[in-house]
Amino acid sequence: SEVIGIIGAMDEEIELMLKEIKDSKTVVKAGISYHVGTIFDKSVVLCRSGIGKVNAAVTTQILHDSFGVSKVLFTGVAGAVHPDLNIGDIVISSECMQHDMDVTPLGYQKGIIPDQEVSSFPADAGLIALAEKSCRELNCHYEIGKVLSGDQFIASREVVASLRQEMDGACVEMEGAAVAQVCFMNNTPFVVIRSMSDRADGSAEVNYKEFTIEASQRSHAILAQMLQAL
Numbered sequence: 001s002e003v004i005g006i007i008g009a010m011d012e013e014i015e016l017m018l019k020e021i022k023d024s025k026t027v028v029k030a031g032i033s034y035h036v037g038t039i040f041d042k043s044v045v046l047c048r049s050g051i052g053k054v055n056a057a058v059t060t061q062i063l064h065d066s067f068g069v070s071k072v073l074f075t076g077v078a079g080a081v082h083p084d085l086n087i088g089d090i091v092i093s094s095e096c097m098q099h100d101m102d103v104t105p106l107g108y109q110k111g112i113i114p115d116q117e118v119s120s121f122p123a124d125a126g127l128i129a130l131a132e133k134s135c136r137e138l139n140c141h142y143e144i145g146k147v148l149s150g151d152q153f154i155a156s157r158e159v160v161a162s163l164r165q166e167m168d169g170a171c172v173e174m175e176g177a178a179v180a181q182v183c184f185m186n187n188t189p190f191v192v193i194r195s196m197s198d199r200a201d202g203s204a205e206v207n208y209k210e211f212t213i214e215a216s217q218r219s220h221a222i223l224a225q226m227l228q229a230l
């Protein structure tokens with residue numbers, strides 16, 4: 001039967017899930033610990049990818065090759081880009097794109113990967129609907145929108161404005177699009193759930209440090225609600 005892959009980038013983002021996992025054994029591959037067990041009687045593999053797109057890509061491919069996952073859920077925090085999002089609010093990925101993929105000198109739009117049919121990787125409609133239902137049940141303010149990923153911590157109002165205007169982003173983080181691309185390449189449904197720790201502006205550093213634990217808890221709560229219904 002099906003195995004659900006659950007990824008967070010940092011300890012804060014997976015530690016609550018780690019407390020809920022039952023009968024788990026831990027397998028280490030490429031330096032990443034995979035916790036294999038059950039949560040709410042569902043077979044899961046929970047892991048911390050580490051930060052950035054390369055870590056996220058390797059982690060996600062190993063989830064496919066070594067653990068046979070048939071769905072992937074990502075939980076964590078992000079910087080808000082959509083103007084209606086406040087700290088703590090949730091973004092459910094409609095799709096994910098790399099904002100630092102930039103071949104504009106050759107005439108491509110920002111985020112476009114040349115010679116590839118798809119550059120913005122769509123999340124699974126069923127998982128989006130389930131995430132939305134979970135947000136409603138838990139009374140969380142959410143937006144369904146594009147998750148932008150890059151190997152950069154964004155802390156500039158000007159950059160946020162361009163991520164919104166040029167790339168239609170809802171939030172910015174450092175892993176989602178890598179997870180999404182690998183899932184797309186393996187034909188696996190995924191969704192990214194992110195709670196806002198900051199606004200990716202001049203206050204981002206201070207806000208991130210203050211709100212990451214709280215935001216991680218909110219994202220975890222949505223994921224837990226989803227898992228019960230899966």
Ligand code: ADE
Nearest residue numbers: 077078079153154173200
């Ligand atoms: N994760 C949380 N906040 C972020 C930001 N401002 N930039 C990139 N990743 C983030």
